[in-house]
Amino acid sequence: MNPYEQKRRWKFLLLAFAIVIGGVSLWYSNYLVKGISAAERTRAEVWALSNKKIVEITDINDDYITFIYSIRDSLSVPAIVTDNRDSIIYWKGLDSTKTNYRLEAENVVESPVYTRKTYDPVYFKTQLNEMKAQHPPIIITKDDGEKWFVYYKDSPLLTQLRVFPYIQLTVIGIFLLIAYLVFSSSRRSEQNLVWVGMAKETAHQLGTPISSLMAWTELMKSKFNAEDDPLILEMENDIKRLEMVADRFSKIGSKAVLQSHNVYEVVSEYVKYFSVRASDKIKFMVTGDKEIEALMNVPLFDWVIENLLKNAANAIEGEGRIEVHISDHLAKNQVYIDVIDTGKGIPRMKFETIFQPGYTTRKRGWGLGLSLSKRIIDNYHRGQIFVKDSEVGKGTTIRIILKSGMTYEPATS
Incomplete structure (x- = not known):
């Protein structure tokens, strides 16, 4: 279960x-x-x-x-x-x-x-x-x-007896609510320590093999004179991606500096990288305003897009489409990034559950991708991520809301 x-x-x-x-x-x-x-x-x-x-x-x-x-x-x-x-x-x-x-x-x-x-x-x-x-x-x-x-x-005794159980239940309810909030806060603090410790240890463990892979690719290029070999270039792209993954993990628990970036360019670059490694039956699209800028930390935000695209791709059985649509709301100073897929959809009662640690519908899944994405958007970018719409058998739309602007103070976890 x-x-x-x-x-x-x-x-x-x-x-x-x-x-x-x-x-x-x-x-x-x-x-x-x-x-x-x-x-x-x-x-x-x-x-x-x-x-x-x-x-x-x-x-x-x-x-x-x-x-x-x-x-x-x-x-x-x-x-x-x-x-x-x-x-x-x-x-x-x-x-x-x-x-x-x-x-x-x-x-x-x-x-x-x-x-x-x-x-x-x-x-x-x-x-x-x-x-x-x-x-x-x-x-x-x-x-x-x-x-x-x-x-x-x-009599006064009878009047008090009528009211007493309601007062008693109210006091017990308040006590249980306070206890729940205290224990929840303590549990979240423990989870935060686990997240930070696991992330930094992962970054440390990735450092050595990444350095070795970089050295091996340089050796292959010099030994076989394969500077322009497409296989070597793709290997270098994957190594760069591993470097970025290690950098992401090292940033967990630290201050994340948010800067203004062109959302369309950031999203398109990662979609291009991911689409090559996904099924040929899935069509990827990036649509919307190409001039919108949002405050983000690119390595961490790429991690969110990666998790959303992976989940969308896994939800599609056979042919399908994944679209990332970019828009903004000038009055609210917000940028909207909608990841839309034609997968199997999510029941409405699971809209909140999918972002909880450990929740997964796959036999070999860990259930950490969406939970981590929510943490990155909520805690580091001070934004929002939620299921905007979903219908079983037709697809899902997950919306990310970021702040638009040119400057921003560092956010802490």
């Missing part, structure tokens, strides 16, 4: 597991809320009946009255008793500064006159509306047929 397919499956499994945990947590919290809510409603009903009983008491002993009052006072949640016209008969657990009668002084300068003020009607109306929104009323029918309506609020 492809490692990225396996990785995707693990992500889905972990996501499903997290959803199950969250769902169970919410269900259990809701179960507790319903239980506490039912208990509070029962206490509110008992409180309402006790109030009714107190009103009905005419000739009962003191112990019984004390018992009824103790039941009435046991309710721990705010409550209001009204008649069928919403006139307030009794209340409990509300703000005493807004519900109790009070004496206020008037004409303090001469001699204070105290006036009895009633409770705040706006406060009562607000509380009553809140209680109506939370629970249906408890209806008490008196002996004379009059109905009382008892409204009550949830």
Whole structure:
């Protein structure tokens, strides 16, 4: 199984597991809320009946009255008793500064006159509306047929319990997100060290055989008087290409100086080199504006074009066409290089995956070409590379976006 397919499956499994945990947590919290809510409603009903009983008491002993009052006072949640016209008969657990009668002084300068003020009607109306929104009323029918309506609020504990699982899941989610970002950053740093170390070691290892090949070609030219031999010239071209490859690897992890170059000339030169070494059934074309210049490091950018052309050529079975189209967007100060092939195409869900290290569809592929290309464009050229369009069975277009201009500061990895 492809490692990225396996990785995707693990992500889905972990996501499903997290959803199950969250769902169970919410269900259990809701179960507790319903239980506490039912208990509070029962206490509110008992409180309402006790109030009714107190009103009905005419000739009962003191112990019984004390018992009824103790039941009435046991309710721990705010409550209001009204008649069928919403006139307030009794209340409990509300703000005493807004519900109790009070004496206020008037004409303090001469001699204070105290006036009895009633409770705040706006406060009562607000509380009553809140209680109506939370629970249906408890209806008490008196002996004379009059109905009382008892409204009550949830206790602070119940309110907190309703909100707690959401706060808990949010905190856990934030923690997991921070942990993921930290570990991802650490993993990318480790990958960067591996990239740099492998690249510099490769450049070092290539140095000796390249020097030997250069010496052998010079010896062959002098010994066989083959200065203009086409085979020797092609060998020299390949040696120069090897020198460029070694130079590319040596630049990984170092500052890459970007300079303004004619994009059409740079691309055409490499396409010419590559087309000779590709299948005769594939037609190569370079189209677009021949005067556009972009900021690039030619050895590294050639590496990107090489990887894209190789992937395009491998995607074509039999006859096909590979076109590199060059255009620009003056308003955005950007240059577009589109590599278009008539290969087998890429499924839309793989548009991002193909740029990840290790992803390949070939049995003998390492899956590093496109990943390296993205790294070179993103980190060194401060540009973009992505699948612009693709259709299975018809072909793919990969777009590179570079900055246009004549000067640029060195970029670091």
